Amino acid sequence: MSALDLIPVPLRPWAAVLAVFFIAAAGAWGAWSVQDWRYGNAMAQQETKAAEKAQGIAEAMAAQLKREQDQRLALEGRIKTDEATHYKVLTDEKKARQLVLDRLATADLRLSVLLTAGAGSAGMSTAAGAGGLDHGATRAELDPAHAQRIIGITGDGDEGLTALAACQGWVREVLATGAVPPGR
Missing domain, CATH: 1.10.287 (Helix Hairpins)
Structure with missing residues (x-):
């Protein structure tokens, strides 16, 4: 006996629909999981690149600040x-x-x-002292x-x-x- 024989005949179409639904749901869940994993990896790579870029900018700014402090x-x-x-x-x-x-x-x-x-003595130089002439x-x-x-x-x-x-x-x-x- 098969698993299909265990299901009553009037419920078999519903069982088929339910089986197709579970298969589709499992496929969608699997696709969703794979896409989530791929998207997560892509986001992790972008975050790593952004962090490296921010680190480079921070190091450049720190070096510039150090140069300016040294100049000051x-x-x-x-x-x-x-x-x-x-x-x-x-x-x-x-x-x-x-x-x-x-x-x-x-x-x-x-x-x-x-x-x-x-001025003074009408152009005359001062009188000579004893011992020399005043030529100044x-x-x-x-x-x-x-x-x-x-x-x-x-x-x-x-x-x-x-x-x-x-x-x-x-x-x-x-x-x-x-x-x-x-x-x-």
Whole structure:
């Protein structure tokens, strides 16, 4: 006896339909599983490629960031050195000016101005001292208070020129590298 004989005759067409349905369902499930497996592999490959590409981009960005940080640190070092140099020049100028002011205050140093031939003694040179002739131009001594003011004004001008030179050096460094250090 066969399996078909076990099914009653009025239900055999339904059994055939049910068998065809199960065969079709098994084929569809098998095809679906194979497609899922193939699609999963394709997606895994795409994810791997995307991850490798993202890793390459991240490494390139990290290298670029490192280069820019190195350039910034080098620029900051050069600017720090320039600032130290300009600070030293400025303090040396202040010390020299203070020394001149101190010498003026103690009458150790006297400032004088050159007089033209028409001023003073009508074109006549000063009288010769005992022991030689005076062949130099006529000069007039300045009052110590006026001399100190003149030294103060010229000192302020020197400080301004030193500060300007420092700023110009900073701008040249920044423009040469094309980067602006932070905090500036």
